[in-house]
Amino acid sequence: MTFFENAKKVLQQNIREYGMYIALFVIMVFFTITTDGTFISSRNIVNLINQTGYIAVLAVGMTLIIIIRQIDLSVGFLAGFLGAIAAIAMSDPRVVANGLNLPIYAVIPLTLCLGIMAGLVTGFLVAQMKIPSFVASLAGWLIYRGAILVVTESTGTIIIANDAFNAIGNGFIPDIPDIGFLPGVHKLTLILGVVAVILLVINELNDRRKKQSYNFEVLPTEIFALKLIFLAAIIGGITWILAGYQGLSWTAVIVLVVTLIYNFVMSQTVLGRHIYAIGGNPDAAELSGISVKKLIYVVFGSMGMLSALSGILFASRLQSATTTAGTLFELDAIAAAYVGGVSAAGGVGKVVGSIIGALVMTSLTSGMNLMGIGISYQYIVRGAVLAAAVIFDVTTRGKN
């Protein structure tokens, strides 16, 4: 087989998976052209990533929820509510006046734990009380919305006066001291980028060697090399763009870590495989000795924790907790998951896909903002893209 035949075959077999990467690429090129390069500028890309962060972590959790054939509408206001709790614990004037304010290293774990507990409550309603998750989480939506108002009623917006906390949504990782080499470029970011490429190559080579030791089929050498070069180029490109501004933001680091962990769990562990099994056929999973109930708790608990994280990212980004924080986050997260190829029928979807989906949606907003397109048309375009993504997903499914 020639190189091109090979390439064509690989592409055809994976069109579904590559589809949204291609879509993201096309969207980025489009906006880069229409905005004369402003879109791809370092500053805009950093902004884009920071804006995506709090939706992206929700989309990761939502991916698991939709995979097990459930839905969680409560996550937006839960995020807003927990962001407010974190803000109060650190900076509410009354709390501070009594000397009861907590340090950031206590506030963050506490908020995450509250998130897990809130998620487990929804999980309890779904798994134990057998209430449809749409209804159970709609109740949560109302309750948390009310709860935000309750805790912010007397103060209104709570300004957060904690630089470390505010850095989560706005700060960047520090740089190594200037050694006169590459001035104006964030060198630690570059180093991390190079390390990431090296790790990627080592990991891919290892994987390939293991497969070969089992005598399994592997990608043809040229295609494999091409894939590595391609991935390295993407990582390199993004690193270069980020390093040209202030480097990697803390939000990007958090989203990356969350994505890597969840991607690992979903693709490599027994837990992840059981979650996919439940989504694929809950009856068969139950009869195979998998406790569906237990995993509903796990997945909703994780969703609650990520909601808390989202709330922290958002409050930190605004450097305050507002009465409307979290409004419609849940729908953005659900849209991101669907755009990213999660199947509404359950059992299918990837965490990385949802992150790409979230990036697609924020890119659209960001690009259209730069082009000066009004908010009304932005909604229409994003709706059309969501529909198109799902149509693509449905029509290419089952062709493999």
Add this chain to the structure above:
Amino acid sequence: MNAPILEMKSITKEFPGVKALSDVSFQVAKGEIHCLVGENGAGKSTLMKILSGVYPHGTYTGEVVFNGQVQNLSSISDSEKVGIAIIYQELALIPEMTVYENIFLGHEIKNGLLINWNETIKQAGEMLKKVKLDINPAVKVKDLGVGKQQLVEIAKALSKDVKLLILDEPTSSLNETDSENLLNLLRDLKEQGVTSIMISHKLKEVIEIADTITVLRDGQTVATLRKDEVTEHKLIKHMVGREINNIYPKREHKPSHEIVLEVRNWNAHHPTLGRAILKDVNFNLKKGEIIGFAGLIGSGRTELALSIFGNPDGYQLKGELYVKGNKKQFHHPQDAIKTGIAYVTEDRKGDGLILIQDVKQNITLANLHKIAQRGVVNNNAEIQVANEYKTNLNIKTPSVEQKVSNLSGGNQQKVCLGKWLFVAPDILILDEPTRGIDVGAKFEIYTIMKDLVKQGMSIIMISSELPEVLGMSDRVYIVSAGKIAGELSAEEATQEKVMQLATN
């Protein structure tokens, strides 16, 4: 004999891969009660579905003549228009609606655009009187027992001015009194000029009520008998009278005397159906033995298997379960699997396989920890395991990364089998292991079963195919209406004996 109200002439109906009916002719005289009998899968329901328009005209060959006219029925509403009504085993009433709403559902009595509820209630009352059901038409259907629901169904049919009433196993879920009432009602309706066709497995009841009986076997009419010439023995002979093709591997192996599984005084109550589904079941299974569970569909065999296998449907259970002499109580299929029991389900697409996943993922699903270290799955080991089963069980698939939905029925069944063999059970429950698969694959599965018992595994086989039960089992238990109706050794079991116990 009166003039025929219904004639079905040379009906042939094929499904992909199976001929469900071949050249069946069936005649019903006006004003009679005609019973249709035959084994599971003989084609009774298919024939009735053609008559009621479920399988529309054009999907079968042959001719349906009703009331002297050739009918091209292409939907249930078509058949209702000419006066044919069918009442299925699973009742088609809406539980949350009242009796009167149910009776006139789909042909509401209207004043212009609005429903005339007063008239509806009045007429519903009249219909109920006709079926001798003394209840308030305003009660909800869910508050009635199965027997009364059955009568409401008939009332509903009568409200449509029915000329031919078809009942598909009407008494299978009824107790003695309710059954007796129903049969009496059929006699009354006959007086009023309604012709009935009744499908039933209860031969005593058939002989009691029928004017004419038609026996179907393997999609063909084998006999039509008049009331005065019929005996139970004759019926059974016609029902099972086929040659047992010798496709079963030879039984060379003797099971040991060690009992690996025993169930004593086992009772199960179904929480949503609200009735007992298993009554005082006792049986045992020895090491290296294949026991067959024979019986009719709905007799409780699958429920028995599920109740042992961790009771996933949440029946209320009473009784004792012993595995290798130790008393056990399972709360989840997980517990049963850990104790060494595996259950290959009847419905491989519904609750056996994950169709959107590939062969390897399905095979390893029930025992992922075996190929995982500290919770991380070794993907390469998984492919290797799957390939082993692919070779050993001769699963025909281009690769183990093929989605199971793309496999044929027989190969899907082998994937199910592989999945449970990977658990390395001591006791394997196979529920209808060869349903819907071709003869070649059947033989392969039989051979695998023989190999497994030779290695010391014990197998419970639930099957509705009598020749298979007789060909494979060391012992046969016959299940009927949630009870063990009898136990036969391989030597004494014949199709006639089994059928007699199963239809009692």
